[in-house]
Amino acid sequence: MPQAIVRRSNSGAGLSxxxxxxxxxxxxxxxxxxxxxxxxxxxxxxxxxxxxxAESNKMxxxxxxxxxxxxxxxxxxxxxxxEHTAALYIEDQSIKGNAPAKYLKVQVEGGKRRAKAxxxxxRRIGVMRPNEFAIPASGYRRDSSGxxxxxxxxxxxxxxxxxxxxxxxxxxxxxxxxxxVKQGKARFFVPRGDKSDRGINALPRGIYQRLGKxxxxxxxxxxxxxxxxxxxxFGKAATKTANREFPKRFSYxxxxxxx
Numbered sequence: 001m002p003q004a005i006v007r008r009s010n011s012g013a014g015l016s017x018x019x020x021x022x023x024x025x026x027x028x029x030x031x032x033x034x035x036x037x038x039x040x041x042x043x044x045x046x047x048x049x050x051x052x053x054a055e056s057n058k059m060x061x062x063x064x065x066x067x068x069x070x071x072x073x074x075x076x077x078x079x080x081x082x083e084h085t086a087a088l089y090i091e092d093q094s095i096k097g098n099a100p101a102k103y104l105k106v107q108v109e110g111g112k113r114r115a116k117a118x119x120x121x122x123r124r125i126g127v128m129r130p131n132e133f134a135i136p137a138s139g140y141r142r143d144s145s146g147x148x149x150x151x152x153x154x155x156x157x158x159x160x161x162x163x164x165x166x167x168x169x170x171x172x173x174x175x176x177x178x179x180x181v182k183q184g185k186a187r188f189f190v191p192r193g194d195k196s197d198r199g200i201n202a203l204p205r206g207i208y209q210r211l212g213k214x215x216x217x218x219x220x221x222x223x224x225x226x227x228x229x230x231x232x233x234f235g236k237a238a239t240k241t242a243n244r245e246f247p248k249r250f251s252y253x254x255x256x257x258x259x
Contacts, residue, residue: 003019003020003243003246003247004017004018004019004047004242004243004245004246004247005017005018005019005020006018006235006238006239006242006243015087015088015089015234015235015238015239016085016086016087016088017044017047017048017051017085017086017087017088017242017246018084018085019040019043019044019084019246019250021036021040021084021250029258031257031258031259032254032257032258035257037081037082038081038253038257039250039253039254039257040079040084040250041079041080041081041083042249042253043246043249043250043252043253044079044084044085044086044246045076045078045079045086046245046249047086047241047242047245047246047249048076048077048078048079048086048087048088048242049076050241050242050245051088051237051238051239051241051242051245052074052075052076052088052238053241054237054238054240054241055074055088055234055235055237055238056071056072056074057071057237058232058236058237059071059073059074059232062107062231062232063107063231063232064146065144065146069100070100070104073090073091073100073101073104074088074089074090074091074238075088075089075090075091076088077089088235088238089101090104090234096117098114098116098117102114103116104232104234106228107228107230107231107232108230108232108233108234109230110227110228110229110230111227111228112225112226112227112228113133113225113226113227113228114225115133115225116134118134118153118156118157119132119133119134121157121161122134122157122160125160125161125164126164127160127164127190128221129221129223131223131224132205132221132222132223133221133222133223133224133225133226134206134207134219134220134221135219135220135221135222135226136148136218136219137206137216137217137218137219137220139216139217140209140216140217140218148218148219152218155186155188156188156207156218159187159188159189160188160189160190160207163189186209186210186211187209187210187211188207188208188209188210188218189207189208189210190205190206190207190208191203191204191205191206191208192205193205193221200215203215203217204217204220204221205220205221206218206219206220206221207219207221
């Protein structure tokens with residue numbers, strides 16, 4: 001019975017599924033040999049899509065309330081007739097923000113996390129220091145994935161960039177900003193973190209929300225990148241699935257071409 005051969009990429013975020021068909025080729029009939037390229041293609045593609053589902057499910061179990069964008073990030077390169085491999089990899093391109101392959105790398109390998117897109121923007125305008133990272137404050141409301149919502153981050157960037165005299169590319173316009181102030185909606189600010197100051201600038205460095213007289217921390221700035229342990233072994237679930245599924249799918253498609 002033919003078996004799958006799974007190889008990991010050097011990046012750790014991809015793998016290929018091949019086969020050892022040559023070991024059983026001599027036992028095939030002339031018709032089966034003629035149809036073999038189609039059998040291999042269909043068996044490999046069924047296998048790699050099953051492996052993709054296994055990896056996606058593994059992500060959902062490994063992380064705390066991951067976003068769909070994360071657990072839907074495994075991608076497939078299908079095999080074509082005459083080709084002998086199909087591939088599975090984590091999405092490494094993104095129109096905006098970090099691609100999953102980039103932000104999941106630290107979860108696969110462990111180590112220090114990269115600066116997030118909004119942290120880079122705040123560093124660029126001097127609001128955050130080069131060695132600072134933003135950690136969600138305890139007690140601030142989270143979205144269904146356990147993080148600060150994207151809409152909140154958009155408002156934070158728009159307001160703080162405006163305070164710094166930078167033309168924001170985000171969605172809160174000057175008109176909506178004035179309306180929000182008039183309606184008493186939350187405003188965001190970054191204190192200097194000066195302990196000698198008796199006012200709000202004595203607060204620990206971070207991003208705060210002011211709503212009326214109430215002030216609540218949204219992010220706290222820490223020095224040095226947060227360190228992550230290895231939480232997700234990419235390819236382990238896919239390899240187990242490929243080893244199980246390929247022989248079954250190969251036999252299924254081979255049986256279909258037999259008279």
